[in-house]
Amino acid sequence: MSSSISHLIYTNSLLLILFVALLLSVTLANTNYRGNETDSLALLAFKSNLHDPLGVLNSWNSSVHFCKWQGITCGLRHRRVTVLNLSASRLVGSLSPNIGNLSFLQSIALENNSLQGQIPPQIGRLFRLQYLILYNTPWKGKFQPTYPTAQSSCRLE
Numbered sequence: 001m002s003s004s005i006s007h008l009i010y011t012n013s014l015l016l017i018l019f020v021a022l023l024l025s026v027t028l029a030n031t032n033y034r035g036n037e038t039d040s041l042a043l044l045a046f047k048s049n050l051h052d053p054l055g056v057l058n059s060w061n062s063s064v065h066f067c068k069w070q071g072i073t074c075g076l077r078h079r080r081v082t083v084l085n086l087s088a089s090r091l092v093g094s095l096s097p098n099i100g101n102l103s104f105l106q107s108i109a110l111e112n113n114s115l116q117g118q119i120p121p122q123i124g125r126l127f128r129l130q131y132l133i134l135y136n137t138p139w140k141g142k143f144q145p146t147y148p149t150a151q152s153s154c155r156l157e
Contacts, residue, residue, distance in 0.1 A: 038101050039081045040066045045098035046084075050115075056089040080104035087133070088112040097122045107131040114138070 043066055047057050060069045066081070067074035073083035081102045091113040099108075100122025107130060108123070115137050123132070 036078075036080050038103075042096075042098040042101040043069065043072070043081065045096045049096045050091045050093035052089070052091055054090050056086060056091070075104060078104060082128075083107045083109075085109040086113065091115060094118075095120055095123075099123060100125045102126065103128070105129055107133075109133040110137060112136045 043060060047060050050057065052058075056070055058070075060066070066072060067079055071084060071086040071089070072081055073085070074080055075082045082104050084099075084102070084105060085107070087109045088111070091110075093115060094117035095110075095115055097120040099105075099120060103126065105126050106128050109131070111133050112135075115134075119134075123129070
């Protein structure tokens with residue numbers, strides 16, 4: 001009888017270990033798909049400063065992963081925002097300083113919009129930034145990268 005109890009305990013323990021392993025793998029896969037919450041919050045803060053008469057930013061909501069939002073491109077490996085391209089979208093407003101939290105951003109294209117105010121200094125922290133395209137947009141101030149690599153490699157248009 002003790003042999004059958006031992007076998008039952010062993011079987012239940014094995015099932016518990018398999019269940020925990022399955023739960024952990026599903027949780028990790030879900031986390032990897034969701035990407036980085038910082039990027040999502042930064043983009044939503046960006047959106048909150050804008051008037052969007054064409055509805056270009058309608059996809060920017062929690063029902064869709066931010067990597068699938070219009071104007072957003074994410075890297076395949078880390079699922080982080082690498083490109084923000086909202087050229088000629090008739091956006092009106094100002095640029096949120098939270099854009100500086102998009103730490104994987106390589107390209108910002110916001111030309112031909114009605115964005116006003118200061119260029120947030122937080123953009124200067126984006127050391128991966130290679131392109132900042134803002135022409136035909138009434139900005140004030142200067143773009144001053146704070147990383148030496150950004151100063152030498154970022155192209156401002």
